[in-house]
Amino acid sequence: MKNTIEEMREIKVLISQTNSFCEIVRGILNNVNAAETARYSSFKDMAFTYNDLAKKAQQLLKVSTVFYTFNLDEIPDWGNALWPTQKRVMEQVLVCANFLRSALEGSMDFADDEFDNIENFLQTRLRTVIFQKPDKELEVQNAIESLLLGRGLSKGIDYDRESGKFEFSGKEYIPDFIIPKFNLCIEVKLLREGKKSKVIEEISADITAYKKAYQRQLYVVYDLGVIQNEVEFKRDIEMVDGVKLIVVKH
Numbered sequence: 001m002k003n004t005i006e007e008m009r010e011i012k013v014l015i016s017q018t019n020s021f022c023e024i025v026r027g028i029l030n031n032v033n034a035a036e037t038a039r040y041s042s043f044k045d046m047a048f049t050y051n052d053l054a055k056k057a058q059q060l061l062k063v064s065t066v067f068y069t070f071n072l073d074e075i076p077d078w079g080n081a082l083w084p085t086q087k088r089v090m091e092q093v094l095v096c097a098n099f100l101r102s103a104l105e106g107s108m109d110f111a112d113d114e115f116d117n118i119e120n121f122l123q124t125r126l127r128t129v130i131f132q133k134p135d136k137e138l139e140v141q142n143a144i145e146s147l148l149l150g151r152g153l154s155k156g157i158d159y160d161r162e163s164g165k166f167e168f169s170g171k172e173y174i175p176d177f178i179i180p181k182f183n184l185c186i187e188v189k190l191l192r193e194g195k196k197s198k199v200i201e202e203i204s205a206d207i208t209a210y211k212k213a214y215q216r217q218l219y220v221v222y223d224l225g226v227i228q229n230e231v232e233f234k235r236d237i238e239m240v241d242g243v244k245l246i247v248v249k250h
Contacts, residue, residue, distance in 0.1 A: 008112060011060055011104055018053055018101045025094045040086035041078050046093045048072060057100055061107050068096055111182045115216050122220060123246045133250055137190045140222045141176055168209035184216040191223045207240055219245040
């Protein structure tokens with residue numbers, strides 16, 4: 001089962017927390033300025049914190065594998081454990097936390113990173129392959145397809161065009177492009193003089209509909225000299241999770 005955008009965000013946060021935790025434990029183990037008899041006094045607290053991270057990971061990753069956790073009842077309190085025992089527990093915590101971090105990082109399909117890559121790729125390259133002012137959106141779509149093919153994507157395997165049809169509120173929707181492995185759809189808008197409000201309305205309606213079928217949406221607006229403030233034009237649209245908009249000026 002694919003993780004939702006919110007779950008992916010939570011996994012990234014948990015990776016960051018686990019990284020920080022590993023650094024703290026490693027810092028304690030390597031702190032030669034503290035006597036070993038006192039250096040590892042937080043060993044049980046660290047085992048407790050690791051257990052909490054492992055529990056969160058188990059809930060987020062939705063996997064059958066059960067992460068190792070410490071039986072805190074079997075770990076003696078600080079006053080009842082000599083420093084070699086405290087150190088051994090701390091070292092075990094670090095090993096387990098590193099395994100946990102690897103599992104979290106491995107769960108990421110990097111779809112969001114690829115989403116960013118496709119956005120940047122089209123933003124920087126699209127204008128270079130359109131030599132004359134387009135009269136139809138079809139011309140912009142053809143240019144995008146040539147770029148996808150040039151990037152090494154195969155039609156029908158890596159991407160498809162005018163496919164992925166679905167219905168929403170009694171209306172049929174067919175994205176201009178879909179990239180299934182990233183759960184991404186791409187819509188193209190040709191912006192002419194006097195059509196700014198209409199294009200914004202179309203994009204707003206598409207966003208609501210496409211969220212039913214796609215986690216990620218990319219809107220490519222090819223601007224024929226209409227947009228004066230690009231940041232303002234994009235701001236409200238890109239506030240929606242999983243939605244990006246690029247403006248390419250002719």
